[in-house]
Structure formats: C-alpha cells, structure tokens
Amino acid sequence: MAVSPTPPAAAAPASAPTPGAAVEAVQLRKDFGPIHAVDGIDMSLPPGSIYGLLGPNGSGKTTLIRLLTGLASATSGTARVLGVAMPSRTNLARIGYMTQSDGIYPELSVWENLTFFAALYGQTDKVDLLRTLELVELDKRTGTPALQLSGGMRRRLSMACALAHHPQVIFLDEPTVGVDPALRVQFWDHFHRLAAGGATLVVSSHVMDEADRCDQLLFIRDGRVLAQGTPAELRQRAGTDNLETAFLSFATQIAGSPAAFAGAAPKETAR
Amino acid sequence: MNPLRVAAVVRRIVAQFRRDPRSLALLYIAPIAIIALLGWVLSSSQTTTAHVAVVNESATPAGSVIATRLQSVLDGQPDIVLDRSVSDDSTARQMLKDKKLDLVVVLPSDFTAQNRKIELLTLGLNATGEASVIPTVQKALLSAVADTAGAVLPTLERSTVYGSPNATTLDSLAPVVVGFFLYFFVFILTGISFLRERIGGTLERLLATPVSRAEIVLGYSLGFGFFATIQVALVLAFVIGRLDVPALGPIPAFGIGLGVHTIGNPLIAYLLVLMLGLGAVSLGIFISTFARTEFQILQFIPIVIVPQGLLGGFFWPIEQLPSLLQPVARILPVTYAIDGLRQVMIAGADLTSPNVLLDLGVLVGIAAVFVALAAATIRREVA
Numbered sequence: 001m002a003v004s005p006t007p008p009a010a011a012a013p014a015s016a017p018t019p020g021a022a023v024e025a026v027q028l029r030k031d032f033g034p035i036h037a038v039d040g041i042d043m044s045l046p047p048g049s050i051y052g053l054l055g056p057n058g059s060g061k062t063t064l065i066r067l068l069t070g071l072a073s074a075t076s077g078t079a080r081v082l083g084v085a086m087p088s089r090t091n092l093a094r095i096g097y098m099t100q101s102d103g104i105y106p107e108l109s110v111w112e113n114l115t116f117f118a119a120l121y122g123q124t125d126k127v128d129l130l131r132t133l134e135l136v137e138l139d140k141r142t143g144t145p146a147l148q149l150s151g152g153m154r155r156r157l158s159m160a161c162a163l164a165h166h167p168q169v170i171f172l173d174e175p176t177v178g179v180d181p182a183l184r185v186q187f188w189d190h191f192h193r194l195a196a197g198g199a200t201l202v203v204s205s206h207v208m209d210e211a212d213r214c215d216q217l218l219f220i221r222d223g224r225v226l227a228q229g230t231p232a233e234l235r236q237r238a239g240t241d242n243l244e245t246a247f248l249s250f251a252t253q254i255a256g257s258p259a260a261f262a263g264a265a266p267k268e269t270a271r
Numbered sequence: 272m273n274p275l276r277v278a279a280v281v282r283r284i285v286a287q288f289r290r291d292p293r294s295l296a297l298l299y300i301a302p303i304a305i306i307a308l309l310g311w312v313l314s315s316s317q318t319t320t321a322h323v324a325v326v327n328e329s330a331t332p333a334g335s336v337i338a339t340r341l342q343s344v345l346d347g348q349p350d351i352v353l354d355r356s357v358s359d360d361s362t363a364r365q366m367l368k369d370k371k372l373d374l375v376v377v378l379p380s381d382f383t384a385q386n387r388k389i390e391l392l393t394l395g396l397n398a399t400g401e402a403s404v405i406p407t408v409q410k411a412l413l414s415a416v417a418d419t420a421g422a423v424l425p426t427l428e429r430s431t432v433y434g435s436p437n438a439t440t441l442d443s444l445a446p447v448v449v450g451f452f453l454y455f456f457v458f459i460l461t462g463i464s465f466l467r468e469r470i471g472g473t474l475e476r477l478l479a480t481p482v483s484r485a486e487i488v489l490g491y492s493l494g495f496g497f498f499a500t501i502q503v504a505l506v507l508a509f510v511i512g513r514l515d516v517p518a519l520g521p522i523p524a525f526g527i528g529l530g531v532h533t534i535g536n537p538l539i540a541y542l543l544v545l546m547l548g549l550g551a552v553s554l555g556i557f558i559s560t561f562a563r564t565e566f567q568i569l570q571f572i573p574i575v576i577v578p579q580g581l582l583g584g585f586f587w588p589i590e591q592l593p594s595l596l597q598p599v600a601r602i603l604p605v606t607y608a609i610d611g612l613r614q615v616m617i618a619g620a621d622l623t624s625p626n627v628l629l630d631l632g633v634l635v636g637i638a639a640v641f642v643a644l645a646a647a648t649i650r651r652e653v654a
Contacts, residue, residue: 069479071475071478071479089481089483092479092480092481093481099475099476099479100472101471101472102472103471103472103475103476104473104476105283105287105471105473106471107287107290107291108283108286108287108290112283112286116279116282116283117476117480119275119276119278120276120279120480120481120482121481122273122275122276122481145290161476
C-alpha cells in the first residue's frame with residue numbers, strides 16, 4: 001500500500017484536540033466571498049484566564065467569536081470549545097455569549113428577559129438569577145421594560161443574560177461599550193473572580209485602555225493573529241510602554257515581512 | 272425536543288403581546304370590524320328598487336298586447352317602479368344615462384308574433400348591479416308571454432341539499448372569512464415578529480443557547496396558536512351568535528353579531544382553522560428570511576395573501592377559474608380551509624366525511640412543509 005504524501009499546506013481536519021485547552025482554533029478560516037474575515041487562525045487558550053481580542057473595527061473579532069460559538073460555519077479549519085468541535089448545540093449550555101448588539105427583547109421587562117434566556121439554558125433558580133441582576137446593578141429595575149433602560153443598562157442586562165447560567169467559557173463582544181467607568185471597574189473585578197473560579201473569558205475590544213486588565217492579549221488584524229502574550233510581554237517585544245504603539249508596531253512588522261506578501265491580493269476588511 | 276425550552280419561548284411570545292396592546296387589537300378587533308361591515312353591506316344591499324320602462328317600437332298587434340301585459344305584470348312587482356311615460360327608444364336611453372331608469376324592456380320594430388325577440392337595455396357601467404333586476408323582469412316577461420299563448424306555466428321552486436335555498440351571500444361567505452382573516456393576521460404578525468428577532472440581534476442570541484430550531488418554531492406556533500385560538504373563538508362567536516340589544520332611551524335597538532345559520536361542529540371548524548394558522552406561523556418565519564425591514568414584510572401581502580383571497584374559493588368556485596389557475600388554487604392552503612369550513616359549517620359534515628378528512632390532511636401536509644422550511648431557514652447566515 002502506497003503512502004500518499006500529505007500536502008503540507010492542507011489543513012488537517014481531524015486534528016486531535018489539545019489537552020487542557022478551553023478554546024482552540026486550528027487553521028480556522030471564514031470567507032465572505034472574496035473577503036477573508038478570518039484568515040487561518042491557530043490558537044489554544046488554557047482555562048482560567050481572561051483573553052483580550054484586540055483589533056480595529058472590521059479586523060475579524062466578531063467573526064472569530066461567531067465561529068468559536070458555532071453561530072457561523074467555518075470555510076475550513078476547526079473550532080473547539082472545552083474539547084468539543086463547534087458547532088455543537090449541547091456544548092452551548094456550557095458557553096455564555098454576550099453579543100455586540102444587546103440581543104434583548106425591548107418589550108419585555110428586565111426580569112422577563114433574564115428568566116427567558118436563563119430558562120433556555122435550564123437555569124430557573126430565582127435567587128441565583130436575582131444575584132446576577134445585583135451584580136449588574138439592575139436588581140431594583142426588574143419590572144422595567146428593556147425599552148426604557150439607558151444604553152448602559154441594556155448592556156448590563158445583556159451581560160446578565162450571558163452569565164446567568166454560570167458558563168465555563170464566556171465570549172463577550174465589546175461588553176463595556178456605554179457602561180460608565182465605575183461599573184466598568186466592577187465588571188472587570190467580576191471577570192477576574194470568574195477566571196479565578198476556573199472560567200475562561202474571551203473579551204473583544206477595540207479600546208486599548210481595557211487591554212491591561214486581560215491576562216493575555218491577542219492582537220487581531222485582517223483576520224489574523226498578529227501577536228499573542230501578556231500585556232507586559234507585548235510591550236517589551238515592541239519596545240514601547242504603550243499598547244497602542246505596540247499594536248501598530250506589530251501591524252507594520254507583519255505587513256513589511258515577505259510572508260505577508262505571499263497572500264498577494266490587497267485585502268478588504270470585514271466585520 | 273425539550274418541553275421547558277419550548278414553554279419558555281411560548282411564555283415570551285405571550286408576554287411580548289401582552290405589552291403590545293395595539294397588535295392585540297389588530298388581531299381581535301380588526302377582523303370583527305371587517306366582518307361586521309361586510310355583513311352590513313351584504314344584508315342591506317338586497318332591498319333596492321329598480322326603475323323600469325317598457326318601450327314598444329313594433330307596430331304589430333302582438334307587440335302592443337305583450338307590452339301592455341308586461342306593464343301590468345311589472346306594475347305589481349314589489350321592487351320595481353314602472354315608468355309609463357317613456358314611449359321611444361331614444362328617450363329611454365337618455366333616461367338611462369340620467370339615472371332615471373335602471374332597465375328598459377324594448378320590443379324592437381321587427382317584433383312579431385313569430386319573431387319574439389325582446390331586448391333588455393341597461394347602462395352597462397356596473398354589470399353586476401344592473402343584472403340583479405333581470406331575474407324579476409324575466410319572470411314578468413315569461414308570464415306576460417304565457418298569458419298571450421293561453422298556456423299555464425309551471426311554477427319553479429328552488430331547494431338545496433344543504434342549508435337553505437334562501438341563504439344569503441353572507442351565509443356562505445361567513446365560514447370563509449373566519450379562515451381568511453386568521454391566515455392574514457397570523458402571517459403578518461409572525462412575519463414581523465420574527466423579522467424583529469433577526470434584525471434586533473435576539474435571534475443571534477437565541478441561536479447561541481441550546482434551544483433548537485424545531486423548538487423555536489414549535490414555541491412560535493404554540494405562542495401564536497394561543498392568540499389565534501382566542502381570535503377564532505371571537506370571530507366564530509360573532510359570525511354565528513347574535514345578541515339583540517333593546518332600545519334604551521335615545522339609543523335605538525341594535526344587534527351584535529351576524530347570527531349566520533350554521534349546523535356544523537365548531538370544534539372541527541376550529542381544528543381546520545388551527546392547521547391553517549400553524550402553516551401561517553411557519554410561512555411568516557420562512558418569509559422573514561427574505562425581508563430586511565418591516566416594510567418588506569408588507570410587500571409579501573400582494574404575493575402571498577391576495578392570490579389566496581382571489582383564488583382560494585372566497586369569491587368564485589375553483590371549478591370556475593381559468594384552467595391554468597386551477598392547479599395554482601389547489602396548492603393554496605386557504606383553498607382547503609375554505610372548502611373544509613363550508614363542508615362543516617353549511618353541510619354539517621364531521622370527521623367521517625372524506626371531503627373534510629382530505630381538506631384536513633392537505634392542511635396538515637402544507638403546515639408540515641412550511642414548518643420544515645421555517646426550521647431550515649432560521650439559521651441562514653447574514654453575509
């Protein structure tokens with residue numbers, strides 16, 4: 001029996017899951033027509049940490065999260081959460097997802113929204129749900145229709161809906177937009193408590209001032225990971241104490257390298 | 272299939288509508304208002320008086336005998352006012368144009384005892400309205416001609432297998448409007464509700480939970496089924512029932528409800544309408560895939576709803592449609608609901624009737640197809 005040589009460039013679809021990785025991507029790719037929204041991302045994120053996905057608008061952060069949650073199907077490659085290949089509907093019970101749009105029902109009250117989403121995860125413990133509302137400081141507003149909440153409050157309700165079932169892996173797509181600074185600090189404190197309890201958080205943002213609160217950062221641009229490391233490591237590697245400058249430095253390094261030109265065609269950005 | 276998740280979706284839809292009284296009003300008050308209007312129009316349009324003249328242009332004795340007899344017969348008709356002042360064709364035509372006459376019976380100049388050609392002249396602006404006088408005139412003509420021949424005319428009496436021969440248009444339309452309104456409103460409401468899920472980001476959020484597409488479609492069907500049940504009950508009660516309110520002071524006596532005579536089992540009628548509604552829920556979800564805004568959902572009314580109203584047997588029997596349109600009518604769910612509802616409510620058929628079973632079976636089949644289509648398109652990716 002002849003052994004056929006495997007082309008080195010071909011993605012191996014049946015690669016084994018990395019032991020211990022909470023979130024994993026293997027040569028993950030998503031094309032929208034000619035646009036490579038996610039362009040062959042490899043990553044392996046161990047549990048119990050907060051990972052920041054940092055990149056400009058249209059760099060592919062949201063598409064990456066949608067692939068990891070199974071909401072979008074990959075053009076090629078594999079996405080795994082807690083060792084299970086996505087999309088997997090049963091695995092979604094262990095995942096929390098706070099979308100970029102609030103994703104709540106404006107006619108329904110705060111409590112109705114929360115209990116509805118929680119019930120879909122099988123979470124019906126009212127005392128515990130009330131605790132989640134206390135965390136986002138909406139426990140005094142249970143009867144208010146979401147329509148009458150301010151933008152920041154809607155963001156908080158959206159977060160409560162994503163956390164109510166105590167997921168092990170939490171994807172938060174720009175969670176702190178419109179949330180006031182004091183509450184933002186509380187949110188990050190809670191994120192760290194969740195991570196300390198073993199949860200894995202993947203937080204996307206396009207503002208760099210939040211990046212320092214993450215344990216690990218992934219700089220994303222044009223659907224690719226430019227660099228990964230702790231905030232301190234990334235600063236050191238770029239030789240700057242400003243993360244924004246560090247990002248730009250990595251972006252130009254990649255763009256200037258011959259490898260980047262191998263892809264040839266100029267790329268448009270996708271969301 | 273997890274019943275708790277389905278129940279959560281149902282509860283959410285009910286809660287959403289409770290907080291949206293205007294949509295509820297659309298669901299409950301609008302059909303009753305339209306049916307009441309329809310009932311009012313159809314019941315009062317039956318008492319019209321027609322202004323009729325007889326013009327004798329022939330010079331034969333037979334002509335004048337028939338003209339005289341015709342005039343005396345017409346004069347005795349309750350809904351006809353005979354105008355004896357008109358004597359020539361051109362005056363009669365002018366009076367038709369001036370709306371002083373509705374119909375003119377003309378005995379032309381070549382009328383003889385052998386050539387008994389008689390013309391019925393109307394204005395020709397509203398064919399249906401003008402034609403309503405013709406049967407009375409024809410009857411009068413028959414007896415006028417028969418009298419001259421000295422023959423005795425047979426008397427004709429009409430009877431029907433089902434219902435009453437004196438059934439009004441309203442009686443046969445009533446079962447139909449119940450089904451049609453349900454289809455229309457359920458389609459619009461689910462279409463728009465589901466579109467809001469798509470554009471409001473809640474569908475994305477739903478699909479990130481363990482809820483399955485089948486559970487979403489079932490939850491929607493049951494949630495809207497809850498409101499549709501109330502709507503059908505209200506509309507049926509309004510169509511079948513009648514409550515006469517006596518005069519009170521300055522308010523004259525009036526009746527609520529149409530009091531249409533039906534003999535069928537309302538539960539079987541409800542079953543038919545429920546299956547129709549189930550299909551409409553899934554059709555609404557499916558159609559929302561092809562719309563980006565609420566306005567685009569409304570654009571589907573002429574495509575999805577109006578053909579069903581025109582072809583479904585609402586106004587014309589399927590058999591009278593052009594042969595090319597008949598197959599189209601036979602794939603429309605409303606066609607089967609209307610046939611089934613007529614069988615049940617007018618003919619009193621029950622579930623032992625093969626006709627009703629066929630209608631019900633087809634409705635279940637169509638609903639199943641739409642449920643599958645809806646479930647398949649829920650996860651359509653937005654590129």
